[in-house]
Amino acid sequence: MLSLFGKKLSGKTIFNFLTLVLSVGLLAYFCLSENGLTSLSQHVHEFKIGWLVLGFLCMLCDLFLDTCLIFLFTKSVSRTYTFNRAFKVCMVGHLYSAVTPFQSGGQPMQIYVMSKQDIDPGKATSTLVQKFFIYQTGITLYSLFAIIFQTSYFKSTLNSVMWWLALVGFAAQVFVAVLLLVFSFNQRITHKILTAVSKLLFRLHLMKNYETTLESWEKQLAVFHESNKSLYQDKKLLVKSYLLTFLQLTSLFVVSYCIYRAFDIGNASPINMIFSQAFVTMVSSLVPLPGAAGASEGSFYIFFSSFFTAGTLKSAILLWRIITYYAVILISAPFSRIAKKM
Secondary structure (H helix, E strand, O other): OEEEEEEEEEEHHHHHHHHHHHHHHHHHHHHOOOOOOHHHHOOHHHOOEEEHHHHHHHHHHHHHHHHHHHHHHHHHHOOOOOOHHHHHHHHHHHHHHOOHHOOOHHHHHHHHHHHHHHOOOOHHHHHHHHHHHHHHHHHHHHHHHHHHHHHHHHHHHHHHHHHHHHHHHHHHHHHHHHHHHHHHHHHHHHHHHHHHHHHHHOOOOOOHHHHHHHHHHHHHHHHHHHHHHHHHHHHHHHHHHHOOOOOOOHHHHHHHHHHHHOOOOOOOHHHHHHHHHHHHHHHHOOOOOOOOOOOOHHHHHHHHOOOOOOOOHHHHHHHHHHHHHHHHHHHHHHHHHHHHHO
């Protein structure tokens, strides 16, 4: 513990403060440094604003499709569930994912909000894990296509370290997908994990009633596995969810291409840029900081330096982060009141 003005500061508070300083520092750097946003403002008359608007609309499309997926999955367990409720859950999830390490705060808050919407916590957990599994396998397949069809291109434009780092990111995506698959269908292994976690929490004095809590978890787990069985037996739902996820990922990945076209500096392949964005996502996902601060900007700089000119790259990074990160926080911030009121 450290103290400031007589008050103790926890490690979490210090971590959040340092992350905020890093994020603000990076934002200021890309705004004020040479060839940054200040430089861009001097050449705004050469800028094709229509492409930038399209990039922003693609981000909104990502939020819309995410809402559609939440609605689709939850509707399968609650016939009275509405799109408006799904939208609120989506916004809360995006907000808390953006401000927590590894995006870890999004789903717990979504489960909390859904429970207040009269969705059983076990079913809420099941639907969100199912959605995340579809997303995880979807982005893994996306990345696999990038590796298979664009290997020669990326090897020619990236140094060996970044290429292997991208492959590590891909391996991490595969690992998470397999882990989710085991957790979703193997009750025996899941039971052992829950038992071990509850024992650890009890020994650390973070859990008071070990047996009662474990029994409650077991009941929720039974609902969770039952919901999973019904989902994966619904082939139509699976096809719809994968199609929506593919469109969602594409709409988010194409934002960088829209920014590129806004600068009007060339005619690079949209496929190469979309797959490059998939690699940026893979690499930045390895960093636990909220919003992958630093890693997102750095990986974008490396993977897109061959597309943008030296005079436009910094501005492109800033515009990309504003559209895909800061704007999402601003849009979803008002929905933090929903989680507090419920």
